[in-house]
Amino acid sequence: MKVRRLDQAKQTERRIVSPDGNWESTRMLLKDDNMGFSFHITTIYQGADFQMHYQNHLESVYCISGEGEVETLDDGKVYPIGPGTLYILDRHDKHILRAFKEMTMACVFNPPLNGKEVHNAEGAYELDAEALEG
Template identity: 85%
Template sequence: MIVRTLQEAEKTSRKIVSPDGNWDSTRMLLKDDNMGFSFHITTIYAGADFQMHYQNHLESVYCMSGEGEVETLADGVKYPIKPGTLYILDKHDKHVLRATKEMKMACVFNPPLNGKEVHNAEGAYELDAESI
């Protein structure tokens, strides 16, 4: 059994802060845990507005607090995000995430992340990022 607390994980190298200042992510469950997916608690800072395109991963995102929107770039549709909203990037969707109020999100990635990933120039995570 694996047991971790968010408060303890935030004090370790499991907490990653984006170089662009848009978010931080505490990686609670990673590839080395051998569960087949990774689980993160991510904070999207108020005013953040950035593009992502997870070409190598599928992601599900559940909003626990805050407000914003996600826009799919293929069709320009904007979806409001508020507590209780789940969005699922099941087609490697190129998207823009905007936070009008700081958002706390629970995120699941498949395949699992190693732990050190930050977005590359295309807004994706590399598959071979250095392990924690």
């Protein structure tokens, strides 16, 4: 069994801050944990407005706190996000995430991330991204 605390994990290299300044993510569970998925607590900063397209991963996102919206680009639908909302990117959906108030999200990725991933030019995570050390 493994036990991790968010406050402790935030003090390690498990905390990744996006180069574009839109978010930070503490990767609580990663590929090397051998669970078949990864689990992250991600903060989307207020005012963030950015496009993502997870071509290599499926993701589900549960909003713990904050307020925003997600827009699916294939159909132009806009979905409000608030505490208690789960959105599921089950079709590698190209989308825009907007944070009106800072949002805390619990995110699950399949296949699992290695740990150091940040979005590429397409808004995706690479499958072969470098793993965290230790």
